[in-house]
Amino acid sequence: MILLGEEVCAKMVGNLGKFFWITVSEFGDFTLFLFRTVAGVIGSRRLMRRVWRAIYEQGVLCLPVVVIVGLFTGLVLGLQGYYVLNRFGSETLLGALVSLSLTREMAPVLAALVLVGQAGSALAAELGIQRNSEQILALETMGVNSYGYLVTPRILSALVVFPMQTAIFVIVGLWGGWISGSWILGLDAGVYWSSIEKAIEMRDVRESFLKAAVFGFLCIGVCAHQGYNAHRCGLRGAKAVSFSTTRAVVVSSVLILATDYVITSFLIS
Amino acid sequence: MKEKVLPKKFHAEGCPLLRVLDLCKRFGDKTVLDGVWLEVWRGSVFTVLGSSGAGKSVLLKCIAGVEKPDCGVVEFYGEKLDFRRRSHRQEFRRRCSFLFQGNALFDSLTAVENVGLPLEQTTRLSDGEIRRRSLAALEQLDLLEHSNHFPSQLSGGMQKRLALARALVTQPEMVFFDEPTAGLDPLRRNAVFGMIAKYRMQFGFTAVVVTHDVQEALITSDYVALLEHGRIRFSGTPQEFHESELPVVVSFRESTAALRNLLVAIQAGEHISPDEEE
Known part of the structure; x- marks a missing residue:
């Protein structure tokens, strides 16, 4: 019985050590990947063309989803906020509630989650397939820096697109709040918009953009890392692509929430 | 740049273009290459034969520097290649091209963009010049009318030619062919070997072909080597291969x-x- 307990303990410690080892090596590998990607800016020819293409993929193609999610987030915030504030006789603060919630938290986080779901998963799958079909290897044999060619433009565009999509999310969300608060529930529109004007400070906008840029860098980095190294997951072919894509979305989503907490706590303190 | 990297024996006569000395590669417990020795002469078609899983593709990737060998040396023009050195890597890749089994064409790029990719990324040529050279390469491989087509719109044979056009647009001295006929029917197989022979004459490159198609390889090659269980079991001319009594x-x-x-x-x-x- 004691021996069995020792065995279980040894196995648990072994598994813990293994988990720790894998986490550390994954983190190290990811850091190295990001370093190579940033270094890919140097010597990468016609980079801006690929950045524009990536902006189109992450920006234009994802815009409808960002608008839809932003609109419904604003609608729900307006609805919920109105009834909660109404209990305390403070429904005139609905604009402040909607705008601050959106700008500080919801827009950067939800826009990033939407972008991960669409652009991030597409990137992971694309790179995974390119790894499978030896396109990445082909680039290397041509003497082309595959990081600079495939990943760097996506990261650079994410630094621009994520804050832009966040701004669009906020604007659409504010209109959503107006629809449910003023148009449907009858709060005066002037009260709603002036409440927003009084509540929002430049600091909030800066915080929002900072968060969005950090999320963009990390999420597109994670998605690219997973896709680029799809062959390393121990699977082959379509399974490897599906595994790396799922993992990219899951890790990025968790990372967004964790990073959001860290950034918020730093900015508030 | 050329002289800086490969100074002494660059134009050396009587020296093989490529020499592989005692190359080893292991994946975990499995030894894939167990001391491979090879010599490839300039202007020749050198074919490495071997059954599936013999390590032919790994050998090619080790020579091309995309797979790191555990031991051994690769010499190019008599000069030892060190792929950790950027200058060696760049110089070797400027002079050599690689044609992959699955062609490795970029689906999102048109034929002309695929061909122009190595020029666009590794040279300082203008856009116009890159397009001119790419179209010329496509024309030489009878693909000019498909220049604006995407790889998915082309047949298997055309894709193979497109991949070859991309490999040849940089005017390499040596082209590595990794299983160029894998999965093709006999007629297409013949066409691919014919294509290698034809364009080798036209462009004057040295070809290193990895295949398991014995008959076609023996007809089109100048030298053949047989790789089995990680070692070269035979090396010589096709005639010697025909006459060999090695089991x-x-x-x-x-x-x-x-x-x-x-x-x-x-x-x-x-x-x-x-x-x-x-």
């Missing part, structure tokens, strides 16, 4: 006869063990 060469050469015997035995109702089938 491994005989079994590989006479694989068609062996299949015929096997079928006769099956039809006669004899019990065939899995080993014999192989």
Whole structure:
């Protein structure tokens, strides 16, 4: 019985050590990947063309989803906020509630989650397939820096697109709040918009953009890392692509929430 | 740049273009290459034969520097290649091209963009010049009318030619062909080997081909090597391959006869063990 307990303990410690080892090596590998990607800016020819293409993929193609999610987030915030504030006789603060919630938290986080779901998963799958079909290897044999060619433009565009999509999310969300608060529930529109004007400070906008840029860098980095190294997951072919894509979305989503907490706590303190 | 990297023996006569010395590669416990020695001469078609899983593609990737060998040396123009050195890597890749089994074409780029990719990324040529050279390469491979098509809109044979056009647009001295006929029917197989022979004459490159198509390889190659169990078991001219009495060469050469015997035995109702089938 004691021996069995020792065995279980040894196995648990072994598994813990293994988990720790894998986490550390994954983190190290990811850091190295990001370093190579940033270094890919140097010597990468016609980079801006690929950045524009990536902006189109992450920006234009994802815009409808960002608008839809932003609109419904604003609608729900307006609805919920109105009834909660109404209990305390403070429904005139609905604009402040909607705008601050959106700008500080919801827009950067939800826009990033939407972008991960669409652009991030597409990137992971694309790179995974390119790894499978030896396109990445082909680039290397041509003497082309595959990081600079495939990943760097996506990261650079994410630094621009994520804050832009966040701004669009906020604007659409504010209109959503107006629809449910003023148009449907009858709060005066002037009260709603002036409440927003009084509540929002430049600091909030800066915080929002900072968060969005950090999320963009990390999420597109994670998605690219997973896709680029799809062959390393121990699977082959379509399974490897599906595994790396799922993992990219899951890790990025968790990372967004964790990073959001860290950034918020730093900015508030 | 050229002289800086490969100074002494760049134009050396009587020196093989590529020499592989005692190359080893392991994946975990499995030894894939166990001391491979090779010499490839300038202007020749050198074919590495071997059964599936013999390590032919790994050998090619080790030579091209995309797979890191555990031991051994690769010499180019008599000069040892060190792929950790950027100058060596760049110089070797400028002079050599690689044609992959699955062509490795970029689906999102048109034919002309695929061909122009290495020029666009590794040279300082203008856009116009890159387009001119890419179109010229496509024209030489009879693909000019498909220049604006995407790879998915082309047939298998055309994709192969497109991949070759991309490999040749940088005017390499050496082209590596990794299983160029894998999965193709006999007619297409012949066409691909014919294409290698034709364009080798036209462009004057040295070809290193990895395949398991014995008959076609023997017709089109100047030298052949047989890789089995991680080692080169035979190296010589196709004529020498035909005349060799080495058991491994005989079994590989006479694989068609062996299949015929096997079928006769099956039809006669004899019990065939899995080993014999192989």
